[in-house]
Amino acid sequence: MTKKRLTTLICAAALCGATLLISCTSSDGIMTKKKSVYTIDTTSLSADVKGYNGPTPLLITIKDDKIVSVEALENSETPGFFKRMIDGGMLKRWDGMKVEEALNTNVDVVSGATFSSNAVIENVRLGLNYYKEHK
Secondary structure, eight states: OOHHHHHHHHHHHHHHHHHHHHHHEEEOSSEEEETTEEEEEOTTTTTTOBOSSSBOOEEEEEETTEEEEEEEOSOOSOHHHHHHHHHTTGGGTTTTOBHHHHHTOOOOOOTTOHHHHHHHHHHHHHHHHHHHHHO
């Protein structure tokens, strides 16, 4: 095989590999897809959703149309109250639910952290609706 032909073959293989990598990972700034796992960052979706002290953005991870996790991102909530909400299991309430089921489930707030809880519930709803519309 000639050197020129080998170089062409290597370049074609690299291009195919890059194309495959790009197709397995995509992002629009809100939702990221890596293989079959979607991650939704509600920061820009929920800028108007306020807890007690401000926005409470979340990172929602979904695989096979089921919620894997809901995680709190950096926020300005009072740490003690936000911790009370987390310790009360608020972020775990959607784990394992199908997206449609989670959207139709009424989730109770954590006593003593009502504003934060309501903001988290609204963030989850916004994130899941975004997922449904853009997956």
